[in-house]
Amino acid sequence: MENKKHIVFLTGAGISAESGISTFRDADGLWEKYPVKQVASIQGYREDRELVIDFYNSMRKNLANVEPNDGHKLIVELEKHFKVSVITQNVDDLHERAGSSDITHLHGELLKITSTRNPNDEKCIRKVNYDHEIKIGDKAADGSQERPFIVWFGEAVPNLKKAAEICSTADIFVIVGTSLAVYPAAMLVFETQVDTPVYIIDPNDVPVNGFVATHIKKGASEGMKELLERLLNVENQ
Ligand code: OAD
Numbered sequence: 738m739e740n741k742k743h744i745v746f747l748t749g750a751g752i753s754a755e756s757g758i759s760t761f762r763d764a765d766g767l768w769e770k771y772p773v774k775q776v777a778s779i780q781g782y783r784e785d786r787e788l789v790i791d792f793y794n795s796m797r798k799n800l801a802n803v804e805p806n807d808g809h810k811l812i813v814e815l816e817k818h819f820k821v822s823v824i825t826q827n828v829d830d831l832h833e834r835a836g837s838s839d840i841t842h843l844h845g846e847l848l849k850i851t852s853t854r855n856p857n858d859e860k861c862i863r864k865v866n867y868d869h870e871i872k873i874g875d876k877a878a879d880g881s882q883e884r885p886f887i888v889w890f891g892e893a894v895p896n897l898k899k900a901a902e903i904c905s906t907a908d909i910f911v912i913v914g915t916s917l918a919v920y921p922a923a924m925l926v927f928e929t930q931v932d933t934p935v936y937i938i939d940p941n942d943v944p945v946n947g948f949v950a951t952h953i954k955k956g957a958s959e960g961m962k963e964l965l966e967r968l969l970n971v972e973n974q
């Protein structure tokens with residue numbers, strides 16, 4: 738067991754696209770419909786708490802209507818052969834529902850809520866159901882307004898150090914469905930060792946910012962099938 742190679746996945750909105758969740762920056766993506774500064778920045782929250790809370794209330798509700806796709810499921814399949822860690826920028830729970838055993842959320846989770854004053858204080862973070870609606874006036878354990886447990890632009894990424902450590906132990910690093918437009922997540926590939934092979938699964942071009950990667954230019958499900966074939970062929974040789 739201990740000798741299993743370690744595969745680390747960095748996933749983004751593209752892996753959940755085939756489940757019916759909009760990406761952010763593609764044509765018709767979420768940030769075309771909702772200004773990112775309004776609903777995904779700490780400044781936007783300061784300006785209009787209710788609008789931001791309602792946006793995430795409706796995203797949370799929508800989660801109940803979607804299912805993990807083959808992209809999520811094939812990552813779990815790899816656990817038969819490899820030690821697998823998933824670092825995700827996604828706030829959905831589709832990696833959890835697919836059955837991945839080691840998941841690190843970089844940008845928070847829709848199914849958790851926290852406090853406005855101390856968003857990273859464990860005592861203030863609690864799990865909620867898909868139909869939970871945060872209301873203005875709901876108080877967290879520290880007495881401040883409850884808010885979504887989402888890392889907004891303008892806030893530090895609490896799991897960054899943990900994610901960087903995971904990346905440094907990767908034998909294989911796979912980037913699935915992220916435009917690598919958002920930092921510090923886009924920097925994590927540089928935490929891998931120089932000889933760690935890097936794969937990208939994405940139907941579109943992705944800026945590689947100076948690292949070398951094998952690009953499987955397909956959607957998440959088809960791309961993951963191809964990756965599995967490639968990796969398992971190498972394993973069996
Ligand atoms: P983006 O919307 O920026 O990028 C989505 C990526 O998925 C693009 O590279 C697409 O080409 C790719 N894609 C589209 N369809 C796909 C499919 N079927 N299979 C695989 N890939 C596909 O989303 P992220 O990179 O995840 O943060 O965005 C990063 C962060 O920006 C998000 O976590 C969010 C956002 O602002 C916060 O809200 C804090």
